[in-house]
Amino acid sequence: MMAGANLKDPRGRPAVVVTGFDVITSLGRGKADNWTRLIAGESGIHSIKRFPTTGLKTTVAGTVDFMGLEAYSAPALSLAMATAVAREAIAEAKIGTRRSFPGPLYLATPPTELEWPQRQALFTAEGNSDKKGYDRLLAAARTGKFAGLFSEFQFASVAEHLAEATGTKGLPVSLSTACASGATAIQMGVEAIRRGDTDAALCVATDGSVHAEALIRFSLLSALSTHNDPPERASRPFSKDRGGFVMAEGAGAFVLESYASAVARGARILGVIRGCGERADDYHRTRTHPEGLPIVSAMTSALADAACATAEIDYVNAHGTGTPENDKMEYLSLAKVFGERVHSLPVSSNKSMIGHTLTAAGAVEAAFSLLTIANGILPPTINNTHPDPDIKLDIVPNKSRQAKVSTVLSNSFGFGGQNACLVLSGEPV
Amino acid sequence: MEMRDSQIAERLNETPPSKDRVAWVTGVGIVSSLGVGAAAHWEALSAAPVRRRVNTSDFAPYPVFPLTDIRLDDQIPNKADHRQMGRWQQIGVYAAGLALADAGLKGAPELLAMTDVSVAAGNGERDAGADANILKAVTAAPENAGALNAALQASLRPTLYLGELSNLLAGNISIVHGVTRSSRTFKGEEQAGVAAFRDAVERIRHGTSQSVLVGGACNAERWDALLSMEVGGCLWSGDPATVRQRGDAGGGIIPGSVGAFLVVEEAEHARSRGIRPYARVGSVAAERLDLPALPARPGEAAACANPLLRQLAQSPFDILSGASGAQPALKRELSWLAALDRAGLSRNVRHYGDVVGHGLEAHFLTGIALASISLSRGQFIPPFDEADEPANSSGSQRILVTGFGHWRGAGAALMAPIEVAA
Numbered sequence: 001m002m003a004g005a006n007l008k009d010p011r012g013r014p015a016v017v018v019t020g021f022d023v024i025t026s027l028g029r030g031k032a033d034n035w036t037r038l039i040a041g042e043s044g045i046h047s048i049k050r051f052p053t054t055g056l057k058t059t060v061a062g063t064v065d066f067m068g069l070e071a072y073s074a075p076a077l078s079l080a081m082a083t084a085v086a087r088e089a090i091a092e093a094k095i096g097t098r099r100s101f102p103g104p105l106y107l108a109t110p111p112t113e114l115e116w117p118q119r120q121a122l123f124t125a126e127g128n129s130d131k132k133g134y135d136r137l138l139a140a141a142r143t144g145k146f147a148g149l150f151s152e153f154q155f156a157s158v159a160e161h162l163a164e165a166t167g168t169k170g171l172p173v174s175l176s177t178a179c180a181s182g183a184t185a186i187q188m189g190v191e192a193i194r195r196g197d198t199d200a201a202l203c204v205a206t207d208g209s210v211h212a213e214a215l216i217r218f219s220l221l222s223a224l225s226t227h228n229d230p231p232e233r234a235s236r237p238f239s240k241d242r243g244g245f246v247m248a249e250g251a252g253a254f255v256l257e258s259y260a261s262a263v264a265r266g267a268r269i270l271g272v273i274r275g276c277g278e279r280a281d282d283y284h285r286t287r288t289h290p291e292g293l294p295i296v297s298a299m300t301s302a303l304a305d306a307a308c309a310t311a312e313i314d315y316v317n318a319h320g321t322g323t324p325e326n327d328k329m330e331y332l333s334l335a336k337v338f339g340e341r342v343h344s345l346p347v348s349s350n351k352s353m354i355g356h357t358l359t360a361a362g363a364v365e366a367a368f369s370l371l372t373i374a375n376g377i378l379p380p381t382i383n384n385t386h387p388d389p390d391i392k393l394d395i396v397p398n399k400s401r402q403a404k405v406s407t408v409l410s411n412s413f414g415f416g417g418q419n420a421c422l423v424l425s426g427e428p429v
Numbered sequence: 430m431e432m433r434d435s436q437i438a439e440r441l442n443e444t445p446p447s448k449d450r451v452a453w454v455t456g457v458g459i460v461s462s463l464g465v466g467a468a469a470h471w472e473a474l475s476a477a478p479v480r481r482r483v484n485t486s487d488f489a490p491y492p493v494f495p496l497t498d499i500r501l502d503d504q505i506p507n508k509a510d511h512r513q514m515g516r517w518q519q520i521g522v523y524a525a526g527l528a529l530a531d532a533g534l535k536g537a538p539e540l541l542a543m544t545d546v547s548v549a550a551g552n553g554e555r556d557a558g559a560d561a562n563i564l565k566a567v568t569a570a571p572e573n574a575g576a577l578n579a580a581l582q583a584s585l586r587p588t589l590y591l592g593e594l595s596n597l598l599a600g601n602i603s604i605v606h607g608v609t610r611s612s613r614t615f616k617g618e619e620q621a622g623v624a625a626f627r628d629a630v631e632r633i634r635h636g637t638s639q640s641v642l643v644g645g646a647c648n649a650e651r652w653d654a655l656l657s658m659e660v661g662g663c664l665w666s667g668d669p670a671t672v673r674q675r676g677d678a679g680g681g682i683i684p685g686s687v688g689a690f691l692v693v694e695e696a697e698h699a700r701s702r703g704i705r706p707y708a709r710v711g712s713v714a715a716e717r718l719d720l721p722a723l724p725a726r727p728g729e730a731a732a733c734a735n736p737l738l739r740q741l742a743q744s745p746f747d748i749l750s751g752a753s754g755a756q757p758a759l760k761r762e763l764s765w766l767a768a769l770d771r772a773g774l775s776r777n778v779r780h781y782g783d784v785v786g787h788g789l790e791a792h793f794l795t796g797i798a799l800a801s802i803s804l805s806r807g808q809f810i811p812p813f814d815e816a817d818e819p820a821n822s823s824g825s826q827r828i829l830v831t832g833f834g835h836w837r838g839a840g841a842a843l844m845a846p847i848e849v850a851a
Contacts, residue, residue: 051577111595113653119560156620175614177596212577280612
């Protein structure tokens with residue numbers, strides 16, 4: 001609970017509030033469209049049209065195809081979505097100006113590199129057919145004719161362009177902790193405000209990487225759902241017939257401020273980031289520790305950071321990817337944290353509808369967590385035709401329902417063992 | 430069994446937040462073309478002229494500084510782990526092991542469990558042979574819409590993806606070395622190194638971390654990374670040359686393979702476990718475009734708002750410049766350094782890329798490592814060549830490490846000896 005007049009959190013640090021936020025997913029652009037469709041149990045998953053899916057085991061994804069790009073590339077789409085949500089969040093917060101934000105940028109960005117269309121363009125450039133492989137690619141690069149690719153594909157590129165567009169201060173920080181990235185971006189903003197480095201931070205997470213190679217790579221790891229028909233039923237978190245996650249795209253942006261500075265400028269407070277927790281798993285590169293200890297630890301760290309008792313959590317926004325392993329581990333870990341209460345505490349997965357937005361997931365789902373609190377409606381876990389008897393959770397199956405929700409625990413567990421959790425509340429008390 | 434609320438409260442480190450804590454470097458793990466480890470690097474850098482190792486044949490026309498020979502088993506005992514990583518991750522995990530051993534953290538699971546990981550990363554190696562095959566297949570059948578998919582599925586090895594993912598360097602460090610508190614991976618070429626280091630230092634200062642393993646690796650000996658730089662015309666071709674020589678000739682980068690990891694630790698914690706530290710961290714600055722300009726009037730630096738400039742004004746310092754050789758970044762950096770020189774604040778400048786090459790994400794951390802080694806020896810790194818001015822070795826010195834990105838970003842950190850206030 002907020003300490004009131006002195007605007008600090010229970011641990012004596014500046015409390016951190018949300019004064020603006022927005023999302024883009026395959027369900028649509030902006031909070032309103034996304035929320036309406038989310039609580040209606042609609043799915044954004046569809047057959048992939050962006051590239052040929054001949055011969056592929058998975059032919060569906062939650063692509064975002066409405067940003068009006070001239071030509072697709074992961075960094076171009078990631079930047080377009082990030083810019084759109086950042087601008088909306090800043091406008092909602094009425095902070096700074098359109099071109100000047102009074103704080104740093106923390107951006108969760110996907111690992112991008114030259115893609116096949118660019119490689120092919122380099123390869124087929126005139127005059128080098130006597131060369132092979134990378135020799136030929138480098139000969140084309142040396143002409144300088146492909147210089148535009150350089151600034152597009154630098155790892156710093158998306159943050160650089162976003163920082164320029166929004167006028168954030170200092171070095172824009174790009175981070176990539178796989179599926180935990182979106183939560184990490186928010187956590188870093190929280191830490192900067194708590195340290196007193198800044199009164200405000202712009203935290204953005206974006207991922208527009210559904211291209212053939214990325215899809216095939218996840219497919220080769222047997223991580224993806226192959227329930228292609230109908231596409232809307234491909235993502236089945238916590239169900240007995242789940243078969244993997246569905247790759248998706250999206251972005252989320254948050255304007256975070258110290259409670260004191262938000263109050264001082266009369267800003268409308270949309271939520272509170274009460275706490276953040278993170279923990280690394282050293283068990284395996286793609287599988288969780290069988291006892292779920294690092295996941296348990298990430299959750300309990302977040303609760304401790306928030307000075308939040310388990311009894312205060314009204315709803316868990318699950319990581320809920322729909323892989324056979326994650327969902328089982330998440331259930332067992334939740335049981336360790338919440339005890340008997342785990343059977344009645346609502347836990348649902350946005351990924352059943354929007355798929356796994358990867359680098360963006362932690363931020364997109366934090367946004368949906370705030371909307372859950374504000375609207376008093378639990379989004380469902382859809383596609384639960386065959387419940388898993390080993391997962392004894394109230395997953396809000398198939399249909400949303402009303403509930404009073406004051407505090408949410410939001411989970412993001414990453415490939416490579418990086419786990420991050422957030423505790424979010426509505427208005428401060 | 431439900432976690433009792435009191436247990437939950439106890440979990441977190443209960444120290445109150447404060448900006449008074451001091452960050453020390455207590456471990457250095459460095460491997461480059463010069464050798465393995467802190468002592469070997471000091472020895473190599475003490476020989477004037479420094480014997481550079483440059484490979485001008487395997488990646489012609491691009492010279493690169495190749496990694497010295499290493500035995501992976503020394504730091505990664507399980508051969509199965511070797512196969513899960515590409516060369517970039519192997520270099521990083523190896524250097525991380527060196528740093529942990531150097532800091533006395535290896536074999537201390539209770540300390541490793543309280544150590545955070547902060548990695549500056551690019552991507553791992555593509556399979557150049559597979560890429561060549563795929564390109565051949567798709568250009569041979571341009572009308573075949575499914576040709577790319579078929580070629581990708583046939584050529585890409587499933588676990589290769591894990592070797593490529595940016596955050597798997599940190600992941601493998603956790604798995605191989607058992608470092609398991611939190612794990613963050615920063616991206617953005619040279620600025621990834623600045624951001625990773627700054628984050629570690631800030632968390633130590635604020636009391637939210639007790640010790641952080643921070644570092645990065647660069648494998649320069651890979652065609653895909655060379656291609657990424659060359660599309661922007663960034664690489665130097667032809668005979669090796671120094672950073673300044675390249676800058677004068679229009680600019681160009683000579684990449685260098687390197688692994689550079691540090692243990693950054695809270696001073697009281699380090700003292701209590703009796704570890705001998707290398708150096709103390711002063712201010713870390715990081716900007717998107719340019720570092721703050723030094724006030725024009727003498728004496729104003731000491732009073733200005735920027736903590737780095739205030740600290741720089743206090744006493745003389747030497748400079749380990751992380752200049753890459755790319756232009757116009759070098760021009761911007763030299764202009765900023767010239768102002769420090771005119772104000773009488775700085776002494777010698779060494780562009781350490783001259784002797785280890787340019788390590789991108791790992792480059793700034795390489796500079797911090799070299800500065801830490803130098804400060805622990807009580808002497809600035811000697812001139813790389815006999816022609817340079819002799820080092821001013823008047824006892825304890827402070828060292829400014831700079832990190833101007835070849836494309837964007839500017840960072841700097843002031844490092845000081847343990848006994849002296851930064």
